[in-house]
């Protein structure tokens with residue numbers, strides 16, 4: 001069993017200057033695709049489940065699945081992370097089900113829609129941090145609200161994400177506030193807002209600095225060189241995946257994601273965790289559509305799921321290679337959560353924010 005905490009994994013990533021993609025899962029096929037990719041290139045992985053994934057798959061199913069994946073791939077350090085926790089209970093029940101890491105997303109209130117005050121965010125994130133660290137689990141906080149700099153819109157349409165139109169002061173993380181936030185909350189990793197948003201429709205054109213503010217990451221990294229930064233909404237929405245979906249009966253309007261080369265630039269500026277869900281969904285859906293179109297007599301779900309799994313595996317492998325994660329799995333000796341708990345208690349893992 002090689003379940004690793006986010007903190008240990010990102011400390012390793014920082015030491016060796018690489019980034020780690022965090023792929024979302026909802027089902028067995030996605031779990032196997034990620035692990036196959038990781039094994040192929042000897043990479044550690046972060047698998048994350050949203051609240052939606054937990055209610056779709058059931059907590060017990062997810063917990064047993066993670067246990068199974070860790071047993072099938074004993075040589076791959078696997079971090080199991082709660083994506084976008086909305087309150088203390090979401091985070092604590094995730095840990096109870098074997099997650100080694102949680103995101104307390106206090107940038108929004110408990111309804112996961114209303115932008116929260118800074119005080120609310122600090123208060124709830126600090127509390128979750130304190131509790132998670134008692135048992136050695138890691139915590140990711142978020143400062144700034146995800147949403148498009150083109151439209152000012154969050155992404156409430158998928159059930160979480162800010163409602164209404166936001167201004168740039170909300171959509172871009174303030175570097176000075178980031179320093180204060182990390183000091184006060186003691187988070188292990190900090191998700192920042194720089195113009196990315198969840199889903200396929202991020203940018204209406206190939207993003208430049210106007211709409212994808214990499215300069216914000218650079219400014220935060222200057223002030224917090226020892227803090228692990230997290231980029232959400234970091235699918236690249238590759239043209240070839242849009243084309244496959246549309247070639248086989250889909251109708252996705254032309255859209256643009258976060259170019260892989262921008263993420264690689266981010267990794268040089270302290271980005272250690274890169275959240276990717278949409279690309280994996282698109283890789284799978286393209287194959288579902290292709291098989292449905294090319295073999296109309298087919299009715300065995302495995303004939304759809306296997307090519308979908310292979311496409312997701314290839315996507316994951318490409319990201320693990322591009323972000324420099326490949327080759328590091330075998331170099332990591334996993335520290336058990338109980339040991340991590342002792343390290344937190346001793347103060348040795350306190351964030352360096354001098």
Ligand SMILES: O=C(CO)COP(=O)(O)O
Nearest residue numbers: 199233234235275277278
């Ligand atoms: O940030 C994400 C999950 O937290 C996923 O982002 P994408 O929708 O860009 O894949």
Ligand SMILES: O=C[C@H](O)COP(=O)(O)O
Nearest residue numbers: 024050052053158198277
């Ligand atoms: O928010 C990030 C992921 O894309 C999860 O999406 P979801 O809530 O639809 O599972």
Ligand SMILES: [Zn+2]
Nearest residue numbers: 158160198199
């Ligand atoms: Zn989402």
Ligand SMILES: [Zn+2]
Nearest residue numbers: 198232233275
């Ligand atoms: Zn996210």
